[in-house]
């Protein structure tokens with residue numbers, strides 16, 4: 311039985327892991343198929359406070375992961391396929407396992423919609439050459455929102 315299960319391992323998931331870990335809740339993070347989340351696909355992140363010279367996305371996410379683990383988060387690279395929130399405790403299913411928890415935090419973020427063309431998969435990990443986030447920033451300009459921030463990325467989303 312887990313006190314807290316966190317689904318997703320992007321900024322939000324690891325941040326939840328850090329806070330839950332510091333609260334002695336022994337969080338279990340089910341990282342999903344993209345451990346580290348969307349920032350694993352980018353190069354320079356220049357808007358994260360504390361890094362005046364910018365930081366590479368994968369390096370930043372490695373630090374998030376280490377920090378969550380430091381406070382006791384257990385991280386499994388499993389993808390959640392089903393949940394049952396009508397039971398107590400809650401049930402979370404992956405391909406091969408099922409888990410129970412008193413609380414579940416969902417931080418499954420987003421993923422880019424790929425066109426499926428050959429050149430795209432070649433350029434995927436060279437983000438200087440391929441834009442995957444125009445819509446995100448475009449939306450922010452057209453329709454500003456005021457929301458409580460839990461991490462720096464939420465401001466943009």
Ligand SMILES: Cc1cc2nc3c(=O)[nH]c(=O)nc-3n(C[C@H](O)[C@H](O)[C@H](O)COP(=O)(O)OP(=O)(O)OC[C@H]3O[C@@H](n4cnc5c(N)ncnc54)[C@H](O)[C@@H]3O)c2cc1C
Nearest residue numbers: 318319320321322342343344347348352390418419420463
């Ligand atoms: C190329 C690129 C560059 C970017 N650059 C910047 C930048 O410079 N500055 C900035 O502020 N933002 C940037 N962003 C946006 C930023 O990456 C996102 O806002 C941020 O990653 C959102 O974090 P998140 O934790 O909410 O979700 P995500 O990072 O989307 O992570 C989602 C997590 O959920 C997991 N998941 C999904 N489904 C399941 C499931 N069924 N079971 C288990 N786990 C699951 C995934 O494996 C992943 O770990 C960029 C995005 C991209 C794509």
